[in-house]
Amino acid sequence: MPRRPVAEPSPPGLGFPSRPAAGRPGRGGRAARGQRLALFDLDDTLVDxxxxxxxxxxxxxxxxxxxxxxxxxxxxxxxxxxxxxxxxxxxxxxxxxxxxxxxxxxxxxxxxxxSVCPAEVLDGLDELSSRGWRLGIATNGPADIQHAKLEATGIGRRIHGVGASGPVGFRKPDPRLFAAAAVSCGATVEDGGWMVGNDPVKDIHGGRLSGLHTLWIGAPSRWPAHLQAPDQYRSTALLAVRLLLDGTS
Incomplete structure (x- = not known):
């Protein structure tokens, strides 16, 4: 029987490593030891x-x-x-x-x-970055349209890398797309991290295949019964960001 998504958990139970010194890592450099990786889906996760x-x-x-x-x-x-x-x-x-x-x-x-990303979500991404997270986008789509949305919404100024299926040549849920997104952030999926997204197969199943923890944007009652449940869930991207922040407070 597939396990159901867990109820709203207490953040200390997430098993995060200790918090690094504050300050945003340089874009494109190799992640320092202890830095965390969070990959986000773009469409219908960070933007509607x-x-x-x-x-x-x-x-x-x-x-x-x-x-x-x-x-x-x-x-x-x-x-x-x-x-x-x-x-x-x-x-x-x-x-x-x-x-x-x-x-x-x-x-x-x-x-x-x-395309719009809520201001509270943008603020949350800033806060994650200031706490030492490497932030990236793992998205299916051509580079031109995805980068246009990233820049117009302000997300592009808050992330360290992008893995888009067009230039990468693979689409989610292929683990190679997640690996490319992590590398673009100066990290690797082998070091662990999180995948946050709204699609059970492309984002959550694919993230799990890549060795990442998974955080689904959706209600537990809507999770497909034939799929292994995500590690965590939240109903909105803002609450998902807050969960990650609470785990590194």
Whole structure:
């Protein structure tokens, strides 16, 4: 029988190593002994991709005079991921005059402008970094759109590295994506750490395969019964960050 996610735990039981001296490590350098690693999923964990996508494609539909049915079809097509090839197909399907490169560039700009990371989460990332954590992003998606969102939201200024499936060549839950994300932070998964995300398979199962502790963003009652449960859970990214902070207070 798969074990269920644990109830809201007391932070001292997490088994964190002792707290290092405060001060943010240099970006890209090798993690010092005792520093901790936390990898975060980006879409629908640190930023609300669904809301940003809905607003972006409403702009797209208005800009190109799509019908409600066409708008719905585009939203369904781009629901999980988007690439310039999608806009090549959309351009052909709906007879749009703008070249695919222009459509893609506008999509990137709108997604970045409409993506938001709550200020409290950004503050929490700052605090984690000041306590010696190495912070990284492990995300499925092309580098251009993911980096655009990271910079627009302010997350990019608070992390040490990014592992994006486009340039890495592997997608979560492949352990090689998590390993690449850790290396980009100057760390290794062999040294341990945490993976925080909202997808049971891509984030939590993949993180566990990589040897990381796992922290799921979701309610225990919604955890798929056929999967091994995460080490911890919280309902929001803010509470997840606070859990990590409480473990190093």
């Amino acid at each position: 991709r669904r809301a940003a996508l809905a607003a972006t494609l409403m702009r797209f539909a208005d800009r190109h005079h799509l019908t409600a049915e066409q708008h719905g079809a585009v939203l369904a097509r781009l629901g999980e991921r988007a690439a310039i090839s999608d806009f090549q197909a959309i351009r052909t399907l709906y007879g749009l005059a703008a070249p695919a490169e222009e459509l893609w560039t506008a999509y990137l700009a709108d997604m970045a402008a409409l």
